Amino acid sequence: MTAALLPAASNFAGSVDALFDALLALSALVVLGVFTAMIWFCIKYRRGSGADRSNRHRRSLGVELTWTLVPFALFVGLFGWSIGLWERMRTPPADAAPVYVVAKQWMWKVQHPGGQREINTLHVPLGQPIRLLMTSQDVIHSFYVPAFRVKQDVLPGQYTQLWFIADKVGTWHLFCAEYCGTDHSRMGGSIVVMKTADYARWLEAHADVSMAQQGAALYRQLGCSGCHGAESSVHAPKLEGLYGRRVPLSDGSWVVADDRYIHDSIMLPRKQIVAGYAPIMPSFEGRIGEDDVLALIAWMKAHPAPGERDP
């Protein structure tokens, strides 16, 4: 019944609606029970009515426990259902295609691995899992597509992800759902779901320098190779093959070189110092944008250590 109010256009929509309807039905039952009892008692035991009021304090622990535990058990059943679905919503399949989203006051910047850039629009293919890797340039935003029943906060200084399979061709609303300042309500856009062939054509028409190549260019422009390059005389960690590896830190702990670690090493280099190196890396905070950091990460992913294969 609820589907009539809102289009359903993703692999999650049907399951979420089914859970919503089940919870709605159970709640309606409780409301009906309580309201019926209230109205019935109010009429029957109104002041001056001749209803029998003897023996009014027959106290029963049984009654109290029954009306507490039975609804509770039913609701806990729905809790289990919800957790199962939530787990699914949070676990993208390994073959999900990545798309990168950078939020800023008050726009959504999207970039596909092939370099296709979009603003306030996201083109996705029908029937294929898509994984959005998102971060914010300034304050907290939230990526919300009602027709897909998905939402994820987009945080500055962190990467969050969101995945879905669009299962209906069309254009669906995108909202910013976390209050982010003056033009929060205008920070919207659309998700365009296309048939696979149309999407392939779209990708081709908008192909640009790939993110990894953009990263390579930045690596040179920003002078990263001056310290991190093979010929450099500065004692700095090598970046080839770094992505995904475990890195020892100067405080004795270990960290996996994931997106967040690489982001922080560029923007907040003092936060985690690699064991055996001096803290001489300058911060790029304010000098480069979050989309540049994503390009640098893409370049690092594309540069395994000699002898390793690109994952």
Place this chain on the structure above:
Amino acid sequence: MTRPESPVPPHGASYLEAGYSLRSWLLTHDHKRIAILYTLSITFFFALGGIAAMLIRLELVTPNGTLMSAETYNKAFTFHGIVMVWFFLIPSIPATLGNFLLPLMIGARDVAFPRLNLFSWYLYMVGGLFTIAMLLLGGVDTGWTFYTPFSTMFSNTHVILAAVGVFVVGFSSIFTGINFIVTVHSMRAPGMTWYRLPLFVWSMYAVALVMVLATPVLAMTLSLIALERLFGVGIFNPALGGDPVLFEHFFWFYSHPAVYIMVLPAMGVVSELITAGVHRRIFGYKFMTWSMLAIAVIGFMVWGHHMFVSGMSTYAGVVFSVLSFIVAVPSAIKVFNWTASLYKGDIEFSAPMLYALGFIGLFLLGGLTGLFLAATALDVSLTQTYFVVAHFHYIMVGGSVMAYLGGIHFWWPKITGRLYHAGIARFAAILMFVGFNVTFFPQYILGYEGMPRRYHDYLPQYQMWNVISSAGAVVLAVSYLLPLAYLLWSLRYGPRAGDNPWQAKGLEWETPSPPPPHNFESVPLVTDGPYAYEE
């Protein structure tokens, strides 16, 4: 005007006749007079917050911004939230009815620390002055939630003034909490054992515990905001090495228990209204007391359900979700027990009883929709939409405000010694129930349809329900103005109430209306539990 009051009031005079000078009010130590001071102050702030609400609803009649700019709109809902939460709802029942009734109900002459009680009111007023200053200087646009790094680095409005106002008023609740805890422990009349306490006293005790334990976290969080905003100390802003999600944890660690600060007192009031309206004992007294304490305790462990889409781990989500389902159990017990208390009662449909019945219905709807938000998979799409707005207004306005007004109507004869017009009061109660539902039920539908909250400008497809909601807000406003008019009228023209116009049980009804300055002519001796309506 500043002549010293006569030290000994004439024999038989009420607390209202104990002095007429301004000084006799502003320097009073009498819990009843302090309750009156609070009532006047929170009514003023309720009116301010209500005006902001009307501006919001007026703007939302049309999908595009017409009445005001986005900036003004953002300031309006922020002001509405700050004022309604901290300057109305949190002090509402405890500081007014609680202050007035707690000593009367336990047979005490006053609260444990009368001077501290007066100081609490002054702190409230100082916090209020900061908030008014913030408004006059141009307002603040962070939302009442002050999310970082927006509030610390990006907003150009008066965040610090707003935070100082809330910080100061927080101490007024902490001191009220301390006062109530000590009063209940140490000042009960002979024979007033814990299980003979009226449920309203239990609710004040439970809420005082939450106030004392949760509010300091708010004070610390606001101090950290000031540190980051004024001195650039990196706590929440990632560009300085901070973590914005940490702020969300701190904020909701206070603000979720704060919801219970608003609703526990309402539960206490409604228990008194129902028993007096039904003229029978409450069903399941011990379940009622322990469910309030359970809410107070478990309420501290569910804050994470505000943050399911913030990127928290799946396991954290599971734990917060199950705890949020569990905290619904004691609330459900209360709803069922109030309903069962109607069974074989002798039900009189006075205005307070109508308010109480309305409370049960609206609280039930608000509570059940809370379960939708506790279910993580549903919360993902519903959170940050109008569904949440509808849900918490059902609890806070449908629940707490209904109960507050019901309580005011119930104890008005005791507080003022006068009776208001019963028919028009019943009409206002029904009008409020109708106006409330017309205003807020459409917002559930809007939220389900995906309309995000805090939107100045929305898609045309959402207009119909917004227009209905705004129309309901007008009805709701009338239903708030009506009691203001006829209650004030009754002060001068209402008939004398007598000591116990409802034939209700409870120590507060055994003393004259209005009560003498020290409440009782002699210390009462308690020999029976509360609600001993059966002869």
